[in-house]
Amino acid sequence: MRAKILLVEDDASLIELVTYNLEKEGFDVVRTGDGEEALTLAEEEKPDLVILDWMIANLSGIEVCRRLRRAPATANLPIVMLTARGDEADRIRGLETGADDYMTKPFSPRELIARIRAVLRRLRPALSGGQLEFAGIAM
Template sequence: MSIDQPCVLLVEDEPAQREVLLYNLEADGFAVQSAENGEEALELVREGPPDLIVLDWMLPRVSGIEVCRQLKSRAETRAIPIIMLSARSEEVDRVRGLETGADDYVVKPYSVVELMARVRAQLRRTRPASVGERLEYQGIALDAETHRVTRDGETLKLGPTEFRLLSTFMEKPGRVWSREQLLDRVWGRDIYVDTRTVDVHIGRLRKALCQHGGDDPLRTVRGAGYALG
């Protein structure tokens, strides 16, 4: 799994539907985890929060609507976009799904092409760099598609790890990221790297950002981590 790939959790109990969606999500360049019931879905989120969840309403053990309610009630999982899939087409059901916290609601049968577009739209909002968006912050511009970074018009040379770190910071300027969160996002959840490695690469990123002059835009938050701006 590439670290740049957004991770999508697919929760669907119907095998044929699950296979079709799994195939299309992977073909679109996403890393996909799948679950057959709500209980398994909650367990997978606990092990490592995905970037987005495609969630069927009618699930065994724990319903999709209850999975959604639980995840949206917790601070650590509230921001994960959830696209709810349902055969319920009544307005009252759509409203209930959205009021429970779903970010989008798709009625079955649906167009797979349209669903993929909705997945990308949600990720564009929460992880813009992962879907090739151009990010800008106080004179720094990052083009995720061409892997080019400039500051005040001057091209900056960044290594791949520093590029991923900067992408993470620029997606949420002002947010404080702990070393552990940066390890998960930049190096990957399944790779063991010492937290001091983060400090080394932050040092390299600072040097790269200031290679043509200008103030250091990265902030060290004592006991918490790092932030941009």
């Protein structure tokens, strides 16, 4: 089962870099650079995780995070903030608003993938790739 990632980022070159690396690692990627569209896509596409920039069009990433946490359908959706806002106060605000992890730009794509896998392992064990077998039945 391939995990679906909603990438909310407005920098075209960064979108291509992250999408390439995620798809190479076996993830499906849905992309937008708009905060309001991100909320719609989160409900329609039912992603397994959101990568969210703080500074995006129409709604800030922090507001998108807040709204995702308030909505029952997306309240438990894993969120990784990926943003240039690296001050301690910004990192704390992002995490307190509901992000499960917070990375600052510039970043290592390999570290981003590792953090995504760690969050998914904790919050969505079915996506970790593990398989249980008993009496010829695999789960």
